[in-house]
Structure formats: C-alpha cells, structure tokens
Amino acid sequence: MTDYNFAYLDEQTKRMIRRAILKGLAIPGYQVPFASREMPMPYGWGTGGVQVSAAVLTPEDRFKVIDQGADDTTNAVSIRKFFEHTAGVATTTKTAEATVIQTRHRIPEADLGEGQILVYQVPIPEPLRFLEPRESETRKMHSLEEYGLMHVKLYEDISRHGHIATAYAYPVKVEARYVMDPSPIPKFDNPKLSNSPAIQLFGAGREQRIYALPPYTRVTSLDFEDHPFDPSKADHPCGLCAAEDSYLDEVIVDDAGGRMFVCSDTDFCEARQNAGHKGKDAA
Amino acid sequence: MDTQSLEGGFSNPALQSATAFRGVMEAMARPATVHVLQDAQPPAPLSVAAGVVLLTLCDTDTPIYLAGDVDCCAVRDWITFHTGAPICAASDCAYAFGTWEALMPLSVFPIGTSEYPDRSATLVVEMPELRLEGATLTGPGIQDEAHFAVPDVSAFQTNAAQFPLGLDFFFTCGDRLAALPRSTEVR
Numbered sequence: 001m002t003d004y005n006f007a008y009l010d011e012q013t014k015r016m017i018r019r020a021i022l023k024g025l026a027i028p029g030y031q032v033p034f035a036s037r038e039m040p041m042p043y044g045w046g047t048g049g050v051q052v053s054a055a056v057l058t059p060e061d062r063f064k065v066i067d068q069g070a071d072d073t074t075n076a077v078s079i080r081k082f083f084e085h086t087a088g089v090a091t092t093t094k095t096a097e098a099t100v101i102q103t104r105h106r107i108p109e110a111d112l113g114e115g116q117i118l119v120y121q122v123p124i125p126e127p128l129r130f131l132e133p134r135e136s137e138t139r140k141m142h143s144l145e146e147y148g149l150m151h152v153k154l155y156e157d158i159s160r161h162g163h164i165a166t167a168y169a170y171p172v173k174v175e176a177r178y179v180m181d182p183s184p185i186p187k188f189d190n191p192k193l194s195n196s197p198a199i200q201l202f203g204a205g206r207e208q209r210i211y212a213l214p215p216y217t218r219v220t221s222l223d224f225e226d227h228p229f230d231p232s233k234a235d236h237p238c239g240l241c242a243a244e245d246s247y248l249d250e251v252i253v254d255d256a257g258g259r260m261f262v263c264s265d266t267d268f269c270e271a272r273q274n275a276g277h278k279g280k281d282a283a
Numbered sequence: 284m285d286t287q288s289l290e291g292g293f294s295n296p297a298l299q300s301a302t303a304f305r306g307v308m309e310a311m312a313r314p315a316t317v318h319v320l321q322d323a324q325p326p327a328p329l330s331v332a333a334g335v336v337l338l339t340l341c342d343t344d345t346p347i348y349l350a351g352d353v354d355c356c357a358v359r360d361w362i363t364f365h366t367g368a369p370i371c372a373a374s375d376c377a378y379a380f381g382t383w384e385a386l387m388p389l390s391v392f393p394i395g396t397s398e399y400p401d402r403s404a405t406l407v408v409e410m411p412e413l414r415l416e417g418a419t420l421t422g423p424g425i426q427d428e429a430h431f432a433v434p435d436v437s438a439f440q441t442n443a444a445q446f447p448l449g450l451d452f453f454f455t456c457g458d459r460l461a462a463l464p465r466s467t468e469v470r
Contacts, residue, residue: 005297006297006298007297007301012342014300015340015341016344018308018340019340020401021308022311022405022451023403026464026466027400027401027446027464027465030400030401032401033399033401055304056304058301058302058305140398142398143396177447213423214311214313214423214464215313216423216425217423217424218423
C-alpha cells in the first residue's frame with residue numbers, strides 16, 4: 001500500500017466534492033461550484049476529472065482512462081498510473097470491463113451500461129463564456145434561462161459558413177432547462193450524451209465547477225428547424241479496422257500529402273482488428 | 284458525554300465512505316432505487332443508513348438540523364464527535380434528519396437561489412418502510428417510470444415545480460436508502 005490516503009485526496013475534500021456531485025445530479029446540467037484543489041499535475045491535464053474520479057472510486061472499481069479516445073497517450077497513461085498508485089484500483093483498457101472511465105474529449109464507441117460512470121475532463125465548463133466573459137452575467141443568464149446569445153452565435157455560423165461550423169464542444173440543452181458545455185467532445189458524440197444508462201460526471205479543476213447528467217437524461221443539441229443538428233464525421237472508413245460508424249482521426253503519414261483515417265477509440269479499433277476486420281491501410 | 288458516542292463510526296473512513304458514497308450517488312442518480320448502506324452504528328433513533336449518509340457527507344462545513352426525536356443528546360454527541368457538524372435551525376441547514384412529520388413544514392428549508400440552486404437543503408427522511416409502489420415518478424435518472432410510496436404526493440409536486448430550486452430527499456429505513464431529487468416529477 002502507499003503512504004497516500006485512498007485516492008490521494010483527504011477525506012474532507014472528498015466529502016466536499018461528493019456533496020457537489022449529488023447537487024449536480026439533482027440539477028442536471030447546472031454547474032456546481034466546488035473548492036478545487038491543487039493536484040500533482042498541471043491545469044489542463046485533467047485536474048477536475050481526477051478530483052471527481054478520486055471522489056467516486058472504490059477499491060473494487062476497474063478504471064479506464066482515455067485521451068481523445070486513446071488509452072496509450074501521455075495524459076491517459078499518467079492518470080491511470082496515478083490511481084493505480086494512490087488508490088490501488090485495477091485498471092483496464094476495455095470499455096466494457098471498466099466501471100469508472102475518465103475521459104478527455106471523447107465518449108467511447110461501445111455502448112455504456114448501467115454500472116458504469118463516465119468522468120469528463122472539462123477545460124471551460126461555461127458554454128456562454130466566449131460570448132460573455134463575466135461570470136456574474138453568465139450566472140444571471142443561466143438563472144433567467146436567457147440563451148438567445150447562444151442561438152445568435154449558431155446563426156452567425158450559418159450566415160458566415162452556410163452551416164453550423166461548431167464541430168466540438170457543441171452546446172446542448174439538458175432536460176429543456178440548462179444549456180451545458182459537453183466538454184470538447186466532437187459533435188459526433190453528442191447523441192450519446194442523451195438517454196445514456198451510465199452516470200456522466202463533469203469536472204473542471206481550474207474553473208472549479210462540477211456538473212452531471214444522471215442516467216436517462218434528455219440532452220438535445222441546439223439547432224434550428226431549417227438547420228438541424230448533424231453529428232458529422234470524416235467520410236471514410238477506418239484505415240485499420242474498416243469501421244464505417246466510428247469517429248476518425250486524420251493522421252499524416254508522410255511528407256508527400258499522404259494521410260490515413262483511423263478510429264480515435266483505440267480499444268474499439270483493436271477489438272475489431274482482433275475480430276478479423278481489416279482496413280485498407282492495415283499492415 | 285458518555286463513551287457511547289465515541290462508538291459506531293467508520294473503522295476505515297477512507298474505504299468505507301468511498302463504498303458508501305457510491306451507494307448514495309447511485310440512489311440520487313436513479314430515483315426510487317433501493318441501496319444498502321452499512322458500516323455505521325449510530326445511536327437510536329438514527330437508522331444505520333441515515334448514520335452512513337451523515338458520516339459520508341457531513342462535516343464542519345455542513346450545518347445540520349435535527350427534527351423531532353433525533354434531536355436528542357445521544358445523536359447530537361455522536362454527530363459532534365464523528366463529524367464536527369454544527370447543529371442549527373431548519374432555515375440554515377444543509378442537511379436535515381428526522382421523520383416526515385417531524386420535518387414539516389418544508390417551506391422553512393433553504394431551496395437555493397436562482398443563481399445558486401445548489402445552495403439548498405438535503406432532507407434525510409426516516410421512513411417506516413421503503414416501498415417501490417404507489418406514486419408514479421418520471422424524470423432524469425428514470426428510464427420510463429418508477430414507483431415509490433412517497434409520504435405526500437402534493438409536497439413533492441410543489442417541490443418539483445420550483446425546479447431548478449428545491450429540496451433533495453433521501454429516504455432511509457434500517458440499512459436501506461432511496462432518493463428523490465427535485466428533478467423528479469411525482470404523480
């Protein structure tokens with residue numbers, strides 16, 4: 001065992017975070033302020049998600065961490081090791097086997113189930129922040145349900161680009177009340193937010209906010225009748241596993257303009273390859 | 284203060300509160316589902332589940348209101364020793380404990396403000412039983428509909444109508460716990 005308290009944080013901090021999570025679940029989409037702690041990693045590396053994970057983990061959990069869908073990038077590896085070390089939890093890369101999944105900017109391709117908790121790392125929790133920099137004003141806008149500015153922003157997208165050009169962190173409305181930032185997930189993932197059997201928790205460390213979506217919560221992406229929401233993706237199959245329905249990363253493979261498209265969800269892609277699916281770029 | 288109030292807390296707070304919180308969180312995330320909590324032995328008339336909720340969520344930052352029979356010396360001493368939470372009036376509390384009748388009227392509890400709806404009380408209601416039948420519940424956390432024998436349908440309708448303001452409820456009976464957040468519609 002280690003010299004750290006279970007899951008690194010002290011008990012009073014965990015109680016404070018746990019109370020914020022419960023209020024977040026009771027008011028879906030509302031950002032609950034919490035006294036975010038300094039963590040042994042820089043802001044922007046998932047300090048909010050780490051604190052939420054620390055508050056919900058139990059010794060029996062199996063923990064998975066993804067960064068843009070990948071289990072093997074620096075951020076994911078270091079957070080996984082952090083909880084292996086401080087909480088002694090088992091870890092996995094398989095989505096179906098994980099009970100708690102901390103994620104940076106993706107929702108796994110595989111459907112989540114009732115026993116699972118998805119913890120999002122959130123950089124800017126306030127969806128209105130780039131439209132209105134003052135916290136006192138955005139708070140008032142949420143309390144008055146005054147979201148016209150957000151629709152103006154989407155409308156300006158249409159007038160400039162001919163379509164809604166927001167491709168990630170696409171704003172959603174929760175249970176027809178709060179407009180919420182789903183964290184910078186691609187808009188391709190937005191439909192998976194709604195009616196999920198899993199509990200979804202969002203932690204923003206630097207901005208000191210926690211919010212939540214209970215299971216089976218209605219989440220709709222903002223749009224217009226004549227410009228309905230379109231969860232688009234790159235129009236290619238995966239180069240390694242040939243999946244047609246997964247979110248793809250574009251990878252530059254040489255300096256002559258060569259490129260390939262591969263699943264951003266490494267576990268999903270590997271499982272398909274192991275099952276015999278083969279894309280055109282597979283070795 | 285006798286030594287009884289020193290007993291009955293978590294023997295391993297970090298691990299036992301982690302496990303307990305998962306039950307508490309699942310309860311709040313999925314209204315009208317029953318979860319078993321253990322590892323605490325609070326003095327009567329606090330139930331085991333209410334005691335576990337107290338140990339898991341309350342500390343010096345959470346004023347507590349004790350309603351009716353639970354407002355006794357044994358319970359006060361136990362809370363003070365194990366959590367350090369201040370005991371306060373209903374209008375100032377973050378958490379309240381007691382039976383439904385003792386907690387009335389609900390209008391005195393803080394329901395938050397429109398800018399900070401989270402600054403509202405959580406009521407932990409001691410129930411004679413937790414029955415998953417009766418009133419029909421819909422809302423976040425409930426797939427289609429759920430059923431729960433709530434103490435007073437109209438009180439929960441009034442509470443839900445205030446959304447996003449309102450009170451959140453835990454129901455305890457022995458070592459069992461269920462929850463009903465303000466977001467749940469009760470019919």
